Amino acid sequence: MNVTVRGKTRAYRTVTFDAAHNHVRLIEQRLLPHTFKIEASRNFRETAAAIRDMVVRGAGAIGATAAYGLAQGARAFRGSDQRKFSRQVETVYTTLKAARPTAVDPVNAMNAVRRAMGRGQSVAQQQTLALAAAEEFANEDVQHCAAIGRQGVKLIRNGMKVLTHCNAGWLAFVDFGTATAPLYAAQAAGKRFHVFCDETRPRSQGATLTAWELAQQGIAHQIIADNAAGHLMQAGEIDLVLVGSDRTLGRTGEVANKIGTYTKAVLAKRHGIPFYVAIPLSTIDWNLRRGREIPIEERPEDEVLGAWGVLQTQRTGAGVRNGKRAYLRVANPTSGARNPGFDVTPADLITGIITPAGIFKPRELWRHRRTLGFNP
Secondary structure: OEEEEOOEEEEOOOEEEEOOOOEEEEEOHHHOOOOOOEEEEOOHHHHHHHHHOOOOOOHHHHHHHHHHHHHHHHHOOOOOOHHHHHHHHHHHHHHHHOOOOOOOHHHHHHHHHHHHHOOOOOHHHHHHHHHHHHHHHHHHHHHHHHHHHHHHHHHOOOOEEEEEOOOOOHHHOOOOOOOOHHHHHHHHOOOOEEEEEEOOOOOOHHHHHHHHHHHHHOOOEEEEOHHHHHHHHHOOOOOEEEEOOOEEEOOOOOEEEEOOHHHHHHHHHHHOOOEEEEOOHHHEEOOOOOHHHOOOOEOOOHHHHEEEEEOOOEEEOOEEEOOOEEEEEOOOOOOOOOOEOEEEEOHHHOOEEEEOOEEEOHHHOOOOOOOOOOOO
């Protein structure tokens, strides 16, 4: 996507790889929308920390980051001992896999990299193949998201009001995004519509990331408090709900996504509003048999008890002092909190799942598994 910073516009991907320095380069999403900055993780442990600490977040973006991180760890190995190299790769794999356990994209991405590495006869060949496979995953993520836009644009009508939750946009993938891809395609087709962005507490990805993306793209939008969605639905002000997914079960059609997604699905069902989930093929889990088996990440309680933001910019005698990022405690100082990062939406609450290969009913995924890339 194109980003305008200090009056200059250029295209960026959310995650890229610097082969000369063996660094994974990431947009520092915790600083947005106030500061746009590219960070470099210098080794696989820093890359895992960037995933865990949400420097980078979103299914496809952390999938590509994990793929690059595995290649990064493999390329850092010195020597030709195959047994030691295999141990190194296994350490890298388990470290990156543990960074965000709910999302399946990192595992699928790294499995693809390891399969490609298996074709190499030497350590050097496997290192080369690892980076090539990581690049292929990132490029495929872009292609999938663009295809989701082409499939989903038919859902967007002129004058429509669309609700989003969390950020399943360009920042959550390598480019284009999933839930936003139909919106970008509709804008390119000249359609006019309005987007309501759920703020998405506790980390406010809707308010900070989705809204920033839409503003960069010039799409009409407003941020709403999470609890305002039901009122707007009841008032007839929402025509369509579009969300992403961190893990979609191919056997059942159940969807794990940012906490609060299930609530929006229930509300949409109550008010007869179509509820669609947009996913690349890498987000489908063909192995788990029921939603309750999905590991739900419990995040730090400070995310619920306070909020990160930027202190208001102040004018001084020396000029304008830039606001600094700071954490503000909001809740009662002696109270604790629970902070599940995700919830699971049952298939019967989902109108359809938008994939690069078409739009399917949730329970149709297994029947179309070959078309959707399942190759056991």
